[in-house]
Structures are given as C-alpha cells and as structure tokens.
Amino acid sequence: MYTGPGGGLYTGPGGGLYTGPGGGLYTGPGGGLYTGPGGGLYxxPGGGMYAGPDATPYMSxxxxxxxxxxxxxxxxxxxxxxxxxxxxxxx
Numbered sequence: 001m002y003t004g005p006g007g008g009l010y011t012g013p014g015g016g017l018y019t020g021p022g023g024g025l026y027t028g029p030g031g032g033l034y035t036g037p038g039g040g041l042y043x044x045p046g047g048g049m050y051a052g053p054d055a056t057p058y059m060s061x062x063x064x065x066x067x068x069x070x071x072x073x074x075x076x077x078x079x080x081x082x083x084x085x086x087x088x089x090x091x
Contacts, residue, residue, distance in 0.1 A: 001063055008063040016062040017071065024062035032062045033080055041087065049087050
C-alpha cells in the first residue's frame with residue numbers, strides 16, 4: 001500500500017490516515033470517519049458504506065477496511081474501529 005502523498009497510508013494532507021479536512025480519518029463532513037451524508041461511514045447513497053447502485057459513488061483513499069481497523073485499534077481509537085467492525089459485518 002502506498003505511503004506517499006495521497007496514498008491510503010499517508011498521514012499528511014489528503015492521505016488516508018490524515019485527521020484533517022479531506023483525510024481518511026477526518027470526522028467532519030466529507031471525511032472518511034464522517035457518519036453523515038457523503039462520509040466514509042455513511043450507509044446511504046453517496047456514502048462509503050453504501051452497497052447499492054450509485055451514479056456518483058463514494059471515492060476514498062483510506063486503506064482497506066480491515067487494515068484501517070487494525071490501525072485504529074493500535075492508535076487507541078477503539079470506539080471508531082468497533083463502529084467500522086459492526087458496520088462492515090452487517091454489509
């Protein structure tokens with residue numbers, strides 16, 4: 001997996017492990033850990049957890065779910081990792 005700029009394992013701006021706006025670990029609107037419309041953890045159309053057809057699907061640069069879960073747990077974000085585990089298991 002790519003660790004450079006824009007990569008899923010990149011911790012800088014735009015990276016999958018970045019916690020700021022536009023990052024995979026961002027919890028605000030449009031972020032990978034956002035549960036609202038357009039977010040990575042949103043299960044409706046346009047969201048990262050949506051499994052149905054979508055003309056404008058969610059695009060992400062976060063690592064694969066299971067890799068992300070492991071990273072989150074190693075970094076003390078167990079509540080988020082458990083939420084993803086539960087969502088992943090039900091999809």
